[in-house]
Amino acid sequence: MRPIHAEPLPFFHRGPSPLARVAFFGLASIVLMFVDARYRTLEDVRHAAGSVLFPLQRLVQMPGEAIGGLAAYFASKRDLEAENARLRTELIAQAPAAQGYAAARDENARLKALSALRAQSAPGAVIVHVLYAGRDPFTQKLFVSPGAEAGLVPGSAVVDEHGVVGQVTRVHPTMAEVTLVTDKDQAVPVKVERSGVRSVLYGAGTGRSPELRFMPPSADIRAGDRLVTSGLDGTYPPGLAVAQVMEIERDTGQMFARITAAPLGGVDRSETLLVLAPPAATPPRPEEPADAGASQKGGRAKARRGR
């Protein structure tokens, strides 16, 4: 009589136990997350994986787009006529603004020529189409095409016809990632169009309105004010519409007013966006004066104030 094998037959052998596997892979994920969050050294891996995956994705989205295109092709003549009429009225309605803009632009150009200033934002904006919105509820991102092939670089401002939508944060060969102004980590330097008060608009995350932080209760801001980019950051050209102030809570007991704003750009609607060319490099920060370092205490205080 043969003894019964204690070990399972090799026929049933299925490698390490699930618990061992989940421990190994869980540890691997935690290490990956840590490396990605702290050191940002995995961008190359991400790009390599992305350049394989994104064409596949495009391929799948094609049938839907083709159906949409076909439907648009067979859209009835009446719809087109109605749209045409509507667009014409809109065009007329916007004519004064457009003409005013042209006049202002000419004047601007003359003034710049007079003072021999270089235009800060270079021409070369790229029109991009939204592929899909990020599924991650913790961030507000859009994925657009094309990407690096059309000359997009991280940091460029993204606008639509109504205002600033966001900023390019990551560029793949055929697509790019746009972080919206409503994202929690996104900040846009703005000023109030009416009064010229400068501030920074911070996104507040999914489902919450962006807000102006650190504004004293006495700041000259009213509900309904338009916020435009101040152009102080060297990323957004000055004068782009960003948001409209919705609500102001002035509590004199608090150090800062609570100011919420609604984005003017179609952050959750627009399908076609314009990526502005990155502005010309800003001049380097001037050297600290030599005597600032003479007294260490004074120098540190100055550095803190400078920030």
Add this chain to the structure above:
Amino acid sequence: MRIAARVPSFTPARPEEILKPAKPWFVVLTLALAFLVNTLPASGVALALKPDFVALVLLYWCIQAPRFVGVGVAWTLGLVMDVVDATLFGQHALAYAVLAYGAEFFRRRVLRFPLWQQAAQVAALLVACAAIVLAVRLIGGAPLPRWTYAVPPIVGALLWPPLSVVLQWPQRPRASSSTL
């Protein structure tokens, strides 16, 4: 009539039916389809409702075909989702690996229940998966999301019965012509 009798109807498999082993290409195809559905453009209400199809199909195959799909496959798919969603590298990977382990753990029990009761257990697994992602993000400094964060896992669980019917259909035994 003859063909209609040979092809199983589009209903849940009866408990006594023994499903044929899934074909590897079918597993790969459905996972790829789920991945692509995940990345289809959606916005507004659709985006708030959209469940994680990859997690759902992955769970199905972890339960039905543990020989092909396990923790390793789940982890790899998670990395792919991290690239596509531009999330922290390893976030989905961790969640899917734990999901696959949970499936392995519950596998034998889940299959004894009718589809609607399976859905309740699937809901627990999907919520756990979402909770892992939430924990990772909270540690990373994200604010608490709104209550709608809990909706996609529930929608996913509601989709479990129809999804099971579709995915088990090719594995159901066809009546042999001799029994006609």
